[in-house]
Amino acid sequence: MIDLRSDTVTRPTPEMRQAAFDVEVGDDVYGEDTSVLKLEETAARMLGKEAALFVTSGTQGNQIAALTHCQPGDEVLVEASTHLFLYEGAAMSALAGVQPRTIEGVRGAMDPEDVRAAVRPDDIHFPKTGMICVENTHNKAGGAVVSLGNMQAVYEVAREYGIPVHLDGARLFNAVAASGISVEHYASQADTVQFCLSKGLGAPVGSIITGSAEFIQRARKWRKRLGGGLRQAGVIAEPGYVALTQMTGRLADDHENARYLADSINQIDGLRVEGPVDTNIVLVNVADLGLQAEHFLAELKKEGVLAVPFGRHTVRFVTHFDVSREHIKTAVDRVNAISWSV
Secondary structure (H helix, E strand, C coil): CEECCCHHHCCCCHHHHHHHHHCCCCEHHHCCCHHHHHHHHHHHHHHCCCEEEEECCHHHHHHHHHHHHCCCCCEEEEECCCHHHHCCCCHHHHHHCCEEEEECCECCECCHHHHHHHCCCCCCCCCCEEEEEEECCECCCCCECCCHHHHHHHHHHHHHHCCCEEEECCCHHHHHHHHCCCHHHHHCCCCEEEEECCCCCCCCCCEEEEECHHHHHHHHHHHHHCCCCCCECHHHHHHHHHHHHHCHHHHHHHHHHHHHHHHHHCCCCCCEECCCCCCCEEEEECHHHCCCHHHHHHHHHHCCEECEECCCCEEEEECCCCCCHHHHHHHHHHHHHHHHHC
16 A cells, blocks of 8 residues: 555654664653653754753644643634644644634735734734744645745744744754755744654654743643653654654655656646645645545545545645655556546
8 A cells, every 4th residue: 555645654764663672761751761851952952942842743732832822812823724723623722722813825824914914902802812823834735835034024023013923843844855944944933843753754753842941841831731741751752863863854855756746647637736846745636537535535545545635626645755756656557547447
């Protein structure tokens, strides 16, 4: 089976497995796991932040950011199709007691003036704007890279009003690989940053939040409150360290495979790639085949290829470490066979 559902399906490398086996562990709640400390210190240094916190998932990281930055009754500004709004179970409302306010963007990028207009004035009728969230790369926009210039402009608006900016950088290192801009430069345009170790970097579990030392101290308490206190966590932190230090440089290979996939699919009658392919996500519209996404995916699964629905007629393919160019060629052949059979 060729699995193109997500880069979350990547399996840990032999180096990660060996690292987990060999590691000396300690209780992280007591601050005694040296692998966790090493991972957090390395991540903070790479992103140019004072401190970092190892968490179990990107969703947990984003929610800890909302809980730490905001007070119940606050409002959080998000792009309308951001992961924080669409795919995290309304956790901001359920856990932090805040409401999201959506801003329509273009390929994931919000117009800074729309952000400015959405900031609430000081009026007893309105909630306080407690946080602004930016997502980069942007999942729903097909892995689009939000430009550093756009992030800078949004951050300037936020600073003008004294509002913290959180960067949901689940696939931030894909943006780095695609743009050539350093991760520190991207991170400098947000007060806090979350990024995943378990997507394109291939670690078995975990994400990182970075920010000021004071923020991370408060975030650590929220992690504990959410049941995220980690004990002998070196068995997952050490593979995460391998992912962070060894896997970021190879993400360009996934992007090349994604472009090859997109170019090949665009040559198949009845299929259309939606938008440019910036990174490792390819969105394919199947409407001209007379199929809905779910039907197309059922046929594709019979051919030994997995992908996911991303709209009524849109299918998402994601390239990653466990998918080679030969796998992509085979997947294209099987997609082509379906297009001829319907």
